[in-house]
Amino acid sequence: MKFSNEWLQTWVKPGLTNEELAHQITMAGLEVDGIDAVAGDFTGIVVGHVVECGQHPDADKLQVTKIDIGAEELIDIVCGASNCRAGLKVAVATVGAVLPGDFKIKKAKLRGQPSFGMLCSESEMGMAESADGIIELPADAVPGTCIREFLGLDDVTIEVDLTPNRADCLSIAGIAREVGVLNNIAVTAPEWTNVTETSSETVAVSVTATELCPRYLGRVINNLDMSAKTPLWMVERLRRCGTRSIDPVVDVTNYVLLELGQPMHAFDLATLTGAINVRLANQDEKLTLLDGNEVKLNDNTLVIADDSGAIAMAGIFGGEKTGVTAATNSILLESAFFSPLAITGRARAYGLHTDSSHRFERGVDFELQYQAMERATQLIVEICGGEVAPVVDVTTEATLPKHAPINLRRHQLDKVIGFHVEDEKVTDILNTLGLAPTFENDTWTVTSPSFRFDIEVEVDLIEEVARVFGYNNIPNIAPVAPLKMTNHDEATLPVRRIRDLMVDRGFQEAITYSFVDPKRQFLLHPEADHLTLPHPISIEMSVMRVSMFTGLVEAVVANQKRQQQRIRLFETGLTFIKDESVENGVLQVPMLGAIIAGTANAESWTQESKAVDYFDLKGDLDALLDQTCNTDEFVLKRASHPGLHPGQSAEIFYAGRSVGHIGAIHPSLEKKLGLNGSTIILEIELATLTARKLPQAAEVSKFPANRRDIAMIVKDDVNAGDVLNFIKKVGGNQLVGINLFDVYQGTGVVEGHKSLAISLTLQDISRTLEEKEISEAVNNIVEAISSEFNASLRD
Numbered sequence: 001m002k003f004s005n006e007w008l009q010t011w012v013k014p015g016l017t018n019e020e021l022a023h024q025i026t027m028a029g030l031e032v033d034g035i036d037a038v039a040g041d042f043t044g045i046v047v048g049h050v051v052e053c054g055q056h057p058d059a060d061k062l063q064v065t066k067i068d069i070g071a072e073e074l075i076d077i078v079c080g081a082s083n084c085r086a087g088l089k090v091a092v093a094t095v096g097a098v099l100p101g102d103f104k105i106k107k108a109k110l111r112g113q114p115s116f117g118m119l120c121s122e123s124e125m126g127m128a129e130s131a132d133g134i135i136e137l138p139a140d141a142v143p144g145t146c147i148r149e150f151l152g153l154d155d156v157t158i159e160v161d162l163t164p165n166r167a168d169c170l171s172i173a174g175i176a177r178e179v180g181v182l183n184n185i186a187v188t189a190p191e192w193t194n195v196t197e198t199s200s201e202t203v204a205v206s207v208t209a210t211e212l213c214p215r216y217l218g219r220v221i222n223n224l225d226m227s228a229k230t231p232l233w234m235v236e237r238l239r240r241c242g243t244r245s246i247d248p249v250v251d252v253t254n255y256v257l258l259e260l261g262q263p264m265h266a267f268d269l270a271t272l273t274g275a276i277n278v279r280l281a282n283q284d285e286k287l288t289l290l291d292g293n294e295v296k297l298n299d300n301t302l303v304i305a306d307d308s309g310a311i312a313m314a315g316i317f318g319g320e321k322t323g324v325t326a327a328t329n330s331i332l333l334e335s336a337f338f339s340p341l342a343i344t345g346r347a348r349a350y351g352l353h354t355d356s357s358h359r360f361e362r363g364v365d366f367e368l369q370y371q372a373m374e375r376a377t378q379l380i381v382e383i384c385g386g387e388v389a390p391v392v393d394v395t396t397e398a399t400l401p402k403h404a405p406i407n408l409r410r411h412q413l414d415k416v417i418g419f420h421v422e423d424e425k426v427t428d429i430l431n432t433l434g435l436a437p438t439f440e441n442d443t444w445t446v447t448s449p450s451f452r453f454d455i456e457v458e459v460d461l462i463e464e465v466a467r468v469f470g471y472n473n474i475p476n477i478a479p480v481a482p483l484k485m486t487n488h489d490e491a492t493l494p495v496r497r498i499r500d501l502m503v504d505r506g507f508q509e510a511i512t513y514s515f516v517d518p519k520r521q522f523l524l525h526p527e528a529d530h531l532t533l534p535h536p537i538s539i540e541m542s543v544m545r546v547s548m549f550t551g552l553v554e555a556v557v558a559n560q561k562r563q564q565q566r567i568r569l570f571e572t573g574l575t576f577i578k579d580e581s582v583e584n585g586v587l588q589v590p591m592l593g594a595i596i597a598g599t600a601n602a603e604s605w606t607q608e609s610k611a612v613d614y615f616d617l618k619g620d621l622d623a624l625l626d627q628t629c630n631t632d633e634f635v636l637k638r639a640s641h642p643g644l645h646p647g648q649s650a651e652i653f654y655a656g657r658s659v660g661h662i663g664a665i666h667p668s669l670e671k672k673l674g675l676n677g678s679t680i681i682l683e684i685e686l687a688t689l690t691a692r693k694l695p696q697a698a699e700v701s702k703f704p705a706n707r708r709d710i711a712m713i714v715k716d717d718v719n720a721g722d723v724l725n726f727i728k729k730v731g732g733n734q735l736v737g738i739n740l741f742d743v744y745q746g747t748g749v750v751e752g753h754k755s756l757a758i759s760l761t762l763q764d765i766s767r768t769l770e771e772k773e774i775s776e777a778v779n780n781i782v783e784a785i786s787s788e789f790n791a792s793l794r795d
Contacts, residue, residue: 040126044097070144171261274307512551548593660684737761
């Protein structure tokens with residue numbers, strides 16, 4: 001919103017400099033984006049009267065003029081402007097004048113004729129980028145008057161960036177109200193006399209969409225003189241607010257829009273067919289707009305229509321057929337209130353954005369239409385003449401906005417602001433805002449005026465009190481924040497510790513999307529019932545992930561395409577599983593995923609380069625499980641997973657429940673997924689890693705430990721982990737350590753079997769174990785293994 005400070009001063013006089021005014025309204029929430037002069041920097045330009053104007057004897061495009069500038073003698077000036085003529089009041093740069101750009105006016109001869117100055121256009125005074133001719137001043141301009149003083153060119157344009165809720169300030173009236181409130185001074189609106197009705201002609205108006213258009217006013221004005229020119233003062237005010245002059249009727253509607261904030265429109269009465277109806281458009285109904293573009297309307301677009309069809313997009317854009325032209329003699333002037341929901345998003349749907357739509361979609365004062373109609377009528381008749389008919393008013397009171405009383409509690413005001421504003425001051429602020437408060441039992445009760453449709457709840461009132469009181473007047477008092485120790489369960493391992501461990505082991509943390517490519521996910525989890533997004537970003541991101549595999553695989557592919565030879569990534573996040581037994585039918589499970597690809601170690605001369613395998617990532621998993629101090633509860637079992645290599649994968653169980661998988665990506669999927677070489681992947685429920693078993697303090701034995709090694713031959717299909725767990729069960733209290741340190745197949749071992757070399761550590765806390773006791777314990781373990789797994793002791 002741009003506004004002229006000179007125009008604002010006709011409404012309210014705060015007695016502030018331009019910079020002080022800009023700072024004040026910025027601090028009140030109306031951020032000022034810029035302050036610009038309305039004209040260039042010049043001196044020596046005065047009002048002149050063209051007394052004579054004749055053709056230059058030696059140049060077809062030049063004229064020789066005699067100009068009265070209020071001096072004793074007329075001055076001669078040669079001018080090339082086509083609109084220069086005798087009797088015109090003009091802007092004259094006299095000899096010695098300095099124009100914008102440090103251009104100095106000197107005596108000169110043009111084709112042999114003396115010239116003692118220059119007749120100026122708007123562009124030459126820095127008032128416009130370009131101009132078709134010299135500026136034409138009003139007939140009552142007095143020769144010799146300083147043009148800067150006559151046109152008020154010491155003015156500035158102030159541009160404010162309004163938040164969507166402050167549409168009440170999208171006008172001079174709204175800004176003036178705001179300045180009046182901030183300075184606690186009176187606001188004086190311009191006065192005019194309503195035009196006497198001299199015609200009885202009306203156009204019938206009906207409103208079908210009453211919810212979207214609660215109020216519609218129409219007035220016929222006949223016998224207009226469209227050859228009249230818009231007064232310079234109005235053209236200047238429009239220009240300074242960023243609006244160009246078009247014709248008197250359109251200029252008046254734009255002027256009222258800027259002055260009062262009410263969008264208006266004028267129809268050429270001769271082009272209307274029958275009655276006016278405000279309705280929703282028919283689907284694909286066509287309308288040619290004022291700019292010549294034809295649009296196909298959607299059935300949710302509000303239109304102004306006559307018997308021939310739509311003639312305007314309500315509150316957005318007029319139609320070309322009924323637009324006002326130089327040939328227009330009579331008009332139907334429209335002033336309406338459209339519900340914000342009727343306009344919001346409609347203009348953008350057609351690639352449009354107009355001053356009217358900008359205001360209507362944010363909200364317009366629903367009591368303003370009568371005042372705007374009378375103001376516009378007065379200005380049009382003043383400029384163009386005409387015969388004024390009565391106003392046709394179609395108002396549906398039931399659908400007009402209703403403002404319910406709002407309560408502002410004293411304690412809530414103090415709590416939110418953090419400062420106590422005296423009761424009298426709060427009451428005064430609410431009064432200046434036009435809220436007419438009553439105060440009882442530490443509560444103010446107010447009803448918002450029609451122009452403040454943004455004030456609806458208590459927090460809106462708190463905001464108003466704070467900003468009018470002045471944010472900078474609220475002292476900087478640090479809030480008291482008593483510290484309270486958080487409840488921390490020592491048995492819960494922080495996720496941060498798990499992340500740190502993965503980083504310590506050479507991994508980098510990845511963050512992938514929760515929505516993934518359905519084709520990739522189907523390859524890895526063909527039996528999964530995934531959730532499909534109703535409005536995805538793209539088809540490649542249209543389903544929710546059921547595991548961490550898909551995103552991590554895509555991350556590896558992206559890195560391999562960029563020539564990364566060693567990739568170690570991990571991620572924590574949610575997976576989304578359909579489950580009707582939970583709320584919303586979606587089970588969200590926090591998971592840890594990890595993936596490795598390429599070489600097992602960084603390139604170095606100290607060790608041989610080799611590709612990653614299952615046991616590389618298995619070692620990282622073991623390190624994670626060690627953090628829980630509860631490794632006995634975790635069991636890895638051979639499993640069949642559609643996305644993993646059947647001979648190099650395992651299912652992870654915790655307390656007998658499946659909680660994840662680890663293994664190599666199935667070789668048949670590597671090419672389909674875009675992978676280069678063997679890739680090992682892991683997924684495990686995060687909750688099983690954060691549930692730590694607390695260590696229990698125990699007495700340290702003072703007596704020596706004894707190690708015995710055994711080598712047991714078992715069938716290939718016997719899981720070494722099952723053997724170790726079995727030994728722990730039968731080993732007794734004196735077995736304090738067990739470790740599998742070798743697995744052998746080859747010479748000396750029957751085909752289809754393997755040798756498991758296991759170390760056993762035995763120790764007693766109260767005495768030194770004798771050899772007989774040690775041998776007996778080892779023999780019992782060997783016999784138990786032989787019986788359970790059909791094993792034999794290797795020679």
